[in-house]
Amino acid sequence: MSEPMLLLWLVIGHIVGDYYLQPKRWVDDRNEHNAQSKWLLAHVAVHGALTGTIVALYIGTVPATAFAVLAVVVTHFVMDVIKSHQIGKPLLWLLIDQAVHLLVLFVLWALLTEQSSLQVVKALLAKVDAKFITIFIGYLLVLKPASVLIATMLDRWSAALESNKAPGETETNTPQVAAGAEPAAEPNAEASHSLESAGEYIGYMERGLIVTFILANQLAGVGFVLAAKSVFRFGDLRDKHDRRFTEYVMAGTFASISIAFVVGLIVALYLGINIQG
Structure with missing residues (x-):
């Protein structure tokens, strides 16, 4: 599996966890009970399991897997709690929430594969033509x-x-x-x-x-x-x-x-x- 493939699999795991493995009743319970929602804990646990499985298969070391799971679980929990307190502008907060989650995955991927963020940005810009x-x-x-x-x-x-x-x-x-x-x-x-x-x-x-x-x-x-x-x-x-x-x-x-x-x-x-x- 190439290094870009790890990032792609992390994104796939995020999409599956956020949209396919999160029933509506979990979202409703999170919006009602915020940080005390038991289904919010279940949701971040699903993300942790998906991320941990992907990183374990790719990196194969316990420290890297534990770090990835901790980073995703904590940031996902914090962002979802923040979003659950927002009443107005649901579309804006959905976009902010997803942008933060994807940024976390990108930084996590860069750290795990020892990629320089500047090098990654330069490589992406090099593919942008007229x-x-x-x-x-x-x-x-x-x-x-x-x-x-x-x-x-x-x-x-x-x-x-x-x-x-x-x-x-x-x-x-x-x-x-x-x-x-x-x-x-x-x-x-x-x-x-x-x-x-x-x-x-x-x-x-x-x-x-x-x-x-x-x-x-x-x-x-x-x-x-x-x-x-x-x-x-x-x-x-x-x-x-x-x-x-x-x-x-x-x-x-x-x-x-x-x-x-x-x-x-x-x-x-x-x-x-x-x-x-």
Whole structure:
């Protein structure tokens, strides 16, 4: 087993222990009883057993195995207790929790294999070429920057929808349109059943998928994304019976698609991908 394989097996052990060998009742009990949860102890014991088995098979010495088990058990217990006390922003804390666990595994791997962290970082950076950076920039552009651009483009129409009147009209309803997000199915916040920020994340996924399908030279996948979105949008527009709202949604939808398509084609052109329909 090569040295990188040890790190990969440690990551696999972490994924299995955190997501496949941790029933929901363990998580609920941890969130309720925090450090006093017996199932939290069972959870970290599972991680200790997985890590110990992997290190024992690879390194084969008791001190190395004991050190690895202790490091994983202690850090996992501390992080899970901290996370159990956090009420708000569950996604943020999930990402922080996973980042800390993976960092611990990386440091543990570096210590066990006597790898210099600087050497590892240099080796990873050496594998990052201009093509990777170009693809990374492409995905960055179609996420938040594209969302801000679309919101700016639609701003003057959003204001008209928020006041529920076209220029020159006198109605005084006050519905709300979320700036920076995909055009909502219903501009009136009080009457809306849409999820908070869901439209924005849907836009992220839509544009990300379009770029991915273009780079994979699978334009049929782009058609699938557009067809799926059209089905849901058709119901929204049919029920709304508002021409201004329909135009607003169409403008936002086509702007989102166009941005993703242009960025995807530019990246594909730079990478020398021959796009075929």
